[in-house]
Every structure is written in C-alpha cells, then in structure tokens.
Amino acid sequence: MGDEPLVRWNWVRSHLGYLRGLLVDHAEISLLPVLIGLLIAVPLGLLCTRYGRLYQPLAALFNVIYALPALAVFVVLIPYTGLATQATVMIPLTCYALAVLLPTTVDGLRAVPEPVRQAATALGYGPWRRLAAVELPAAVPYLMAGLRVAAVSSISLASVGALVGRGGLGYLFMDGFQRTFPTPIVAGIVLVAALALVTDAVLLLARRLLAPWARREAVGR
Template sequence: MDDEPLVRWYWIGDHLGYLGGLLADHAVIALVPVLIGLLLALPLGLACARFPRLYQPLAAVFNIVYALPSLAVFVVLIPYTGLATRATVMIPLTFYALAVLLPTTVDGLRAVPEPVRQAATAMGYGPWHRLAAVELPASVPYLVAGVRVAAVSSISLASVGALVGRGGLGYLFIDGFQRTFPTPIVAGIVLIAVLALATDVVLVTARRLLAPWAVREKAVTR
C-alpha cells in the first residue's frame, strides 16, 4: 500500500466496459425500488390523508423500518430470496423508499389549501377528477422532494448489497479491499456520487416541468 497511488488511471481505462455494466446494474438495483415505492406511496398516502387514524400507526411502523440496518435486513431475506440475487437487495430498498415517501405524500396532500379544494368542487370536479387534476399536481413539489431523498439514499445503500453478493458498484469496494488496491474503491465512490447527482438533476428538471409554479420545494426531514 505504501507506493500504491490512490488512483491508477490505466486500470480505469482498461475497465470502462466493466464499470459501465456495474453502473447500469447499480442504477436498476437502486432506482427501480424507488419507483415501486412511489407507486405504493401514492395510494397509501391517499388513504392516510383521508383517514388520519390510519396514518399514526403506519408512520410509526415505517419510522422503525427506516431505522433497520440494511445489511441486517438483506441477510434476513437471504433464505427466502437467495444469495446474490437482485431481489434480496431490492425488496428492502423498496421499503426504505416507502418509509421516506409515505410521509412526504401525506404532507403534500395535506398542504393543498382548503379553498383550492373547495373551488375545485364548486367548479364541478368529482372526487377522482379533483384528485388527478388538482390535488396531485399541487403536491408535486413535496413528492419530488421526497423522491430526491429516497433516490439518493437508495443509490448509496445499494452498495451495501455487495456484502451479500449483489451491490452493483459496491462490488468495487470489496474487490479493491481484498486486493489492497484503492483504484476500484475510488472509482466506485465517484461513480455512485455521479449517479446520485445525475438522478438529482433529472428529478429537479422533472419538477420544473411538472410544477413550474413551485419556486422552492419543501424540505424533507430525514
């Protein structure tokens, strides 16, 4: 390790295709769970906004879920989903995403001003039409804020999956550590940061397009 430089550039040049493959695998493992989490959070959040009594216990459960160490959850799933499969990593990541997205969905729906709701009803919107045309668009800034946090955390957490054999770019950490060779580790950290940044840019752009009126989005407390 003494004369080993932090980065050997030729290694990166020789392994571009390999790194690209890991990057693609990582993106799928980390981001598909966020998408599924969002699809689950919308109906659940709607139910919680309508029936506040449902929200307290669900929020408490997801608070605990969010605190569960990822490695432990991956390990507990192995007997059911198998070692080194995508499902072992993606199922827990879906729940982590849901734990972030459910509160933001509920906050977003609750933040729709009552006069706006009443105006929509007065203009003849039924409950479903009002939901699709008024309430969901109005909560887009909240949803995007939640998805940004969920996506970034998911991208960073997915690398832990390497310890159970499927972590996309996380494999570079194991590889570099076992060979006392820092180049793959540095490449992995940089690529994960780049993936997180790129995802964030896409989401911010999406918010600009979907909700151009939202100057500033709401902060998410996680």
C-alpha cells in the same frame, strides 16, 4: 498500500465496459425500488389523508424498518428471497424509500387548501378528476422533494448489497479492500457520487417542469 498510486488510469481504461455494467446494475437496483415506493406511497398517502388514523401506525412501521441496518435486513431475507438476487436488495430499499415518500406524500396532499378542493367540486370535478387535476399537481413539490432524498439514499445503500451478492458498484469497494488496491475503490466512490448527482439534477429539473409555480413562489418570498 505502500507506494501504490491512488488511481491506476490504465486499469480504469481497460475496465470501462466492466464499470459501465456495474453502473447500470447499480442504477437499476437502487432506483427501481424508489419508483416502486412512489407507486405504493401515493395510494397509501391518499388512504392516510382520507382516514387519518392510518397515518401514524404506517409511518411508525416504516420508520422502524428504516432504522434497521441494511446488511442485517439483507441477511434476514436471504433464506426467503435467495442469495445474490434482486429481491434481497430491492425489498429493503423499497421499504426505506417508503419511509421517506409516505410522509412527503401525506404532507403534499394535506397542503392543498380546502377552498381549492371546494372550488374544484363546485366546478363539477368528481373525486378522481379532482385528485388528478388539482390535488396531485399541488402535491408535486412535496413528492419531488421526497423522491430526491429517497433516490440519493437508495443509491448509497445499494452498495451494501454487494456483501450478499448483488450490489452494483459495491463490488468495486469489496474488490479494492480485498486486494488492497485503491483504484476500484476510488472509481466506485466517483461513480456512486456521479450517479447520485445526476439523479438529483434530473429530479430537480422534473420538479421545475412539473411545478413551475413553486419556484416562482420561492423567488417571491
């Protein structure tokens, strides 16, 4: 890259709108799959808790998917979901999120002490009320821990989607490499890191608000 400065601030200032648009797009294609994964992981986790034989096959399936290279999965999906579409990127990212969220959901639900369940039943709680008022709140620390890992991983992996036409901030990496121009690369790295840090901080705050007892227990130990 010769004597090219690492960052041309005039380029950054003149492309603020462009960078903002890529950041919003990146947040959408990376975080929406995590939300979808959570909505799928909770009922699957409940089934796996009730019917233990389901857990190992499902966990093995998602672990195999998680081990597949993201770019290869994107390319395989192109004939079915199209090039440069959200589905091509979001379907694999949802599966990757499930590989993280399913085990943490099951662990959280299994961590509820049986005497607590029995006490709730004795107080007249039906299965659904017990689930909403006792089991899911007790599983919140596990769920939020899984969400933090899944969200940060998804934000990182979404950049690869630029190679198949939908990658948010990943376009900055491609643009910089193709033009041997480091400024977009640096801007992309900073924005991806910032999005990951902000997302993680928001989820950590949500965990503390939703499960304040977990923090007190950690301090007590």
